Every structure is written in structure tokens, then in C-alpha cells.
Amino acid sequence: MTVALAEAVTTLPRAPGLAYEPKFDGHRLVVVRTVEDVVLQARSGRIVTAAFPDLAAAARQLPAGTVLDGEVVVWHEGRTDFALVQRRAAATAARAAVLAQSLPASYAAFDVLELAGLDLRARPYERRRALLVDLLLPLGPPLQPVPMTTDPELAATWYETLPASGIEGLVVKRLDQPYPAGRRGWRKLRHTNVRDAAVVGYTGSPRRPVALVLVLPVGDETPLVSSPLTPALRAEVAAAVAQASGPGAVGAAGATVTAIGLGEVPFRPLDPPLTAEVRHASARHPPPEVLRLRTDL
Missing domain, CATH: 3.30.470.30 (DNA ligase/mRNA capping enzyme)
Structure with missing residues (x-):
């Protein structure tokens, strides 16, 4: 339906x-x-x-x-x-x-x-x-x-x-x-600040992603690390990564990003990026919450 x-x-x-x-x-x-x-x-x-x-x-x-x-x-x-x-x-x-x-x-x-x-x-x-x-x-x-x-x-x-x-x-x-x-x-x-963001990478492994690296459509375009993914989203992101083309599909690593409370953490880039619907109270505090992947885009 x-x-x-x-x-x-x-x-x-x-x-x-x-x-x-x-x-x-x-x-x-x-x-x-x-x-x-x-x-x-x-x-x-x-x-x-x-x-x-x-x-x-x-x-x-x-x-x-x-x-x-x-x-x-x-x-x-x-x-x-x-x-x-x-x-x-x-x-x-x-x-x-x-x-x-x-x-x-x-x-x-x-x-x-x-x-x-x-x-x-x-x-x-x-x-x-x-x-x-x-x-x-x-x-x-x-x-x-x-x-x-x-x-x-x-x-x-x-x-x-x-x-x-x-x-x-x-x-x-x-x-x-x-x-x-x-x-x-x-x-x-x-009321809530819900919008689409570019998913330019993820932390964790291709089979078990932990969080997404996002570029929000507002601000200075500095990549942000999302809050930890739910088990259902982890499975969905892993499936999307497996189907993606480009370096992210084979687990390319080496890049780092600043995560709130953790400092610099490594992440695996995605090229081309995915899109996710996220909710965030401000640009950085607390971390953006991933609501769903926009697989319809």
C-alpha cells in the first residue's frame, strides 16, 4: 500500500x-x-x-x-x-x-x-x-x-x-x-527541527555501522556525527552500504571527524552519499538523531 x-x-x-x-x-x-x-x-x-x-x-x-x-x-x-x-x-x-x-x-x-x-x-x-x-x-x-x-x-x-x-x-x-x-x-x-541531511560516511564497520557522518543543509557544512543508530537503522544502513557504489562500498577508511564527547574518531566515507531524515535541536548539541534513511530519494 x-x-x-x-x-x-x-x-x-x-x-x-x-x-x-x-x-x-x-x-x-x-x-x-x-x-x-x-x-x-x-x-x-x-x-x-x-x-x-x-x-x-x-x-x-x-x-x-x-x-x-x-x-x-x-x-x-x-x-x-x-x-x-x-x-x-x-x-x-x-x-x-x-x-x-x-x-x-x-x-x-x-x-x-x-x-x-x-x-x-x-x-x-x-x-x-x-x-x-x-x-x-x-x-x-x-x-x-x-x-x-x-x-x-x-x-x-x-x-x-x-x-x-x-x-x-x-x-x-x-x-x-x-x-x-x-x-x-x-x-x-x-515544531521539531526535522530535515534531510547528506550521509557522507559512517563510523563502525560496514556490517555493523554505529553512527552516521552527516552534512546538514544549514550551518558551515562541517560534518557531524549522529547519535548512535538503533538496531533497526544499523541493519538498514548496512544493507544500503552493501548496495552502494564507490569507495564506501568496500569500506574505505582513513578519514576522521569530531564527535561530541569523543573527539576525533575514524569513519568510512560514502561516495556518492546517502540521504537521511534527521532531527536536531541545534547545529551541534545534542548530536543529530537519525530518524530514517530516505531510500525514497
Whole structure:
């Protein structure tokens, strides 16, 4: 299932016929309820059903032929915690069952793409939203529709007040809009400093990269070392390095870069570079956090 995407904006869009939703800081997840069972698909297309057995169990309450689009989040101490979602996503099947008890996942659904086998993607968002609410409200947590408003003043209040709960911004959609699969047909306004960065190298070995060496699109273009990669990202980076061309593919080393708290560390250059989505509070402190590889670029 190819998901819809959003284009970043720097100010809140205001116009008749717009809808505003909180943007949750989690992992994109498509829920597919087939006649036989439930399949959970990540944005990349990878099947992650085994990592979220609690959500899969809840989704079995859905009618067969249902497909939902949304975000999986983990709540901790009154706010969503992105690191805990990453921990859940990277768990083995055996470990996932334990984590489902200690770190239960919630699903913030923002669209219904299919219902009772009927493809709804060509229907306007306003109609799909009504069907989503009717479908999920009787079921209750952990499957819940995201809040939505057509009032830009309320949306602006959400934008200013909800970051304390881990909400990272807003997503803006047209009420008359079909589902824009594979296109940046929505708009997103974020609080967090999330952007794409060039991956010019990595520390560690080709089979077990530890961190990425990044050049951010702002600042003096001095390479920075990311925070340590999660196990899932390590595996993804290792696979990308193995497929890359140029010196980085054969593990060329010899270059060094300054890492926060570690001083000069060796790294292996990548030529051509990869692209990663990163989050950082400032140019250097704390180190940039790698959210995902942009394999779609």
C-alpha cells in the first residue's frame, strides 16, 4: 500500500475547506484487515506485524476488507516517546510480546482507505473521515481516530499547546481531497527541527555501522556525527552500504571527524552519499538523531 505524503510548510495554512490534525511523533503504519488475519505494514512497505502483536490483536476487531492509515505511538509519562516506538519496532517476535505488556502501543488513525472491501481512496477526505470515526469510536483504544478540526484558531492553539504531549505539529488536508497516494498532497507544520541531511560516511564497520557522518543543509557544512543508530537503522544502513557504489562500498577508511564527547574518531566515507531524515535541536548539541534513511530519494 503506497501511502500519502505531506509537504513541509513554515506557516499555518488558512483557507476555507481545510482540515487540521495533530501530527503524532511515531512510526507510520498501515493496518490491513484481511479475511484471514491482520497485516501491519511500515511506510517502507516492510511487514512489521510481529513487532506489534497488541495492535494486531486489536485490529482483528475490524471488519474484513479494512485498510487504515495512521501512526503507531507509545505513551510514557503523559507524552508520546519516539525512542520507545523505535524500540518496539526493532524488537524480535519473542521480545515484542514482552514489550507489548510493558510498553503498549497506540494507533492514531487518520484515514480509512478501504472498508468492507470497498476502495475509498477516491472519496473526499471529509467522507473518509466520517467513516473512520464511525468505525473506530465504538472500538476504543488502542485504535483511535486522531482529533480533527476545521477551525484554524483551534488548530493554532493545538500547535502551541500540544508539544508538551509529544505532538510535533499539524497536518493540513483539504476536505474535498481524494487520498493522495504516493504524492505530497498534504501539508505539515512541524515544531521539531526535522530535515534531510547528506550521509557522507559512517563510523563502525560496514556490517555493523554505529553512527552516521552527516552534512546538514544549514550551518558551515562541517560534518557531524549522529547519535548512535538503533538496531533497526544499523541493519538498514548496512544493507544500503552493501548496495552502494564507490569507495564506501568496500569500506574505505582513513578519514576522521569530531564527535561530541569523543573527539576525533575514524569513519568510512560514502561516495556518492546517502540521504537521511534527521532531527536536531541545534547545529551541534545534542548530536543529530537519525530518524530514517530516505531510500525514497
